[in-house]
Amino acid sequence: MRDRPKSLAAFERAKRWIPGGVNSPARAFGAVGGTPPFIARGEGAYLWDIDGNCYIDYVGSWGPMILGHCHPRVVAALREALEKGTSFGAPTEAETRLAELIVETVPSVEKVRLVNSGTEAVMSALRLARGYTGRSKIVKFAGCYHGHVDSLLVAAGSSAATLGVPSSPGVPPAVAQDTLVLRYNDADEVREAFGRLGEQIAAVIVEPVAGNMGCVPGRQEFLQTLRDLTAQYGALLIFDEVMSGFRLALGGAQALYGITPDLTTLGKIIGGGLPVGAYGGRAEIMDHILPAGKVFQAGTLSGNPLATAAGIATLEVLRETDPFSTLERMSRRLAAGVRAAAEEAGVPCYIGRRGSMMTIFFTPHPVANWDSAAACDTAAFARFFHTMLDYGVYLPCSQFEAMFLSAAHSDEDIDAAIAAAREGFAEVQAAGGMS
Ligand code: HOZ
Numbered sequence: 001m002r003d004r005p006k007s008l009a010a011f012e013r014a015k016r017w018i019p020g021g022v023n024s025p026a027r028a029f030g031a032v033g034g035t036p037p038f039i040a041r042g043e044g045a046y047l048w049d050i051d052g053n054c055y056i057d058y059v060g061s062w063g064p065m066i067l068g069h070c071h072p073r074v075v076a077a078l079r080e081a082l083e084k085g086t087s088f089g090a091p092t093e094a095e096t097r098l099a100e101l102i103v104e105t106v107p108s109v110e111k112v113r114l115v116n117s118g119t120e121a122v123m124s125a126l127r128l129a130r131g132y133t134g135r136s137k138i139v140k141f142a143g144c145y146h147g148h149v150d151s152l153l154v155a156a157g158s159s160a161a162t163l164g165v166p167s168s169p170g171v172p173p174a175v176a177q178d179t180l181v182l183r184y185n186d187a188d189e190v191r192e193a194f195g196r197l198g199e200q201i202a203a204v205i206v207e208p209v210a211g212n213m214g215c216v217p218g219r220q221e222f223l224q225t226l227r228d229l230t231a232q233y234g235a236l237l238i239f240d241e242v243m244s245g246f247r248l249a250l251g252g253a254q255a256l257y258g259i260t261p262d263l264t265t266l267g268k269i270i271g272g273g274l275p276v277g278a279y280g281g282r283a284e285i286m287d288h289i290l291p292a293g294k295v296f297q298a299g300t301l302s303g304n305p306l307a308t309a310a311g312i313a314t315l316e317v318l319r320e321t322d323p324f325s326t327l328e329r330m331s332r333r334l335a336a337g338v339r340a341a342a343e344e345a346g347v348p349c350y351i352g353r354r355g356s357m358m359t360i361f362f363t364p365h366p367v368a369n370w371d372s373a374a375a376c377d378t379a380a381f382a383r384f385f386h387t388m389l390d391y392g393v394y395l396p397c398s399q400f401e402a403m404f405l406s407a408a409h410s411d412e413d414i415d416a417a418i419a420a421a422r423e424g425f426a427e428v429q430a431a432g433g434m435s
Helices: 005-017 072-082 093-105 118-133 158-162 187-200 220-233 252-257 305-321 324-345 370-374 378-390 411-430
Strands: 039-043 046-049 054-057 111-115 137-141 179-182 201-206 236-240 263-267 277-281 350-354 357-361
Touching: 054 411, 072 305, 093 111, 093 277, 093 305, 111 118, 118 137, 118 201, 118 236, 118 263, 118 277, 137 187, 179 187, 187 201, 187 220, 201 220, 220 236, 236 252, 252 263, 324 350, 324 357, 324 411, 378 411
Parallel strands: 137 179, 137 201, 201 236, 236 263
Antiparallel strands: 039 046, 046 054, 111 277, 263 277, 350 357
């Protein structure tokens, strides 16, 4: 492993004052061992740590940085907003502009409320769904992660799965008992659940392309079944597009699949790297939110001027440049190169991918749900991960996360990642291959 003495010292110092030394557990390298590089700056597709190492960044802040770091339009928008004031707690035209961009672009959204994170968006969407339907039960899928909302921190993906607390202490059983956990991509289980409890279900929430058990695309038939059953039983379908929104296509996964959810949660890209979330949907549902309706939800910093400025700039650049076919081409090339490198080394891997979201699963079997993701060889992943890092390729530090490409990545960056992957797979093989 490459030496990073300054990062190591910074991590030790951080641990004195911050639980585990990090402000979100996904960052702490708990699943892969070792200690994280502390980041000094980013530019385009690259990150530099405080030890002076440069990495090609395939994390992109876990999704938001689709334009790369410090995109000139985003930086200019932030500078302009900064000079006018950082928070007013009063309406601004920028909030309306960001809402308008979202409504114009995401097929199912007629009205949208801005909040401060994906977690907040999901929490609020659930309350709205329950307030609107007058029902309590929520259906979620094992391995999907919807932020750290109590009622959804059950069989959750992302760091909850990575660090072995898919159902966290502190979540009251009374809250969790209204959550039904079903198997992702299994339409029969959903039919069976609706047959038993359909009249009590307020909403089904799903990542249409799961990114938090690694990248596992939803099957068309599965997502269509969710749409049909929720409509039949009067429940709401919530697409959690915090990751996939403005990532897989301008209109998100719902545009790709041609399925219209009732509510959509967004985050990440719509804040251009600043803390933002949003939930939106049919006006008739959204108008149940206070002060138009009675479902309470509020936030001092919601629609913050800096966050809206970065979000507007990012969405405008995406609309003008439409980078999605290029992202698809580059991502396909990366997947093909990595697959060939794995085969050469005799390491059987399965690559889950949709557009610019991708995961290299260390298993010979297809991954379609949490059971198959959980069967991966995480020790082999950890060896691969550290070799990639040593060769200057920064990947998510867990088998159960997605890597992201940005419009700033070049073909050379893809070639460099494939070359590093050859070394990574050789290292896995040298350590005895996969178990
Ligand atoms: N998969 C997570 C976000 N959706 C990773 C980031 C985090 O939890 O800090």
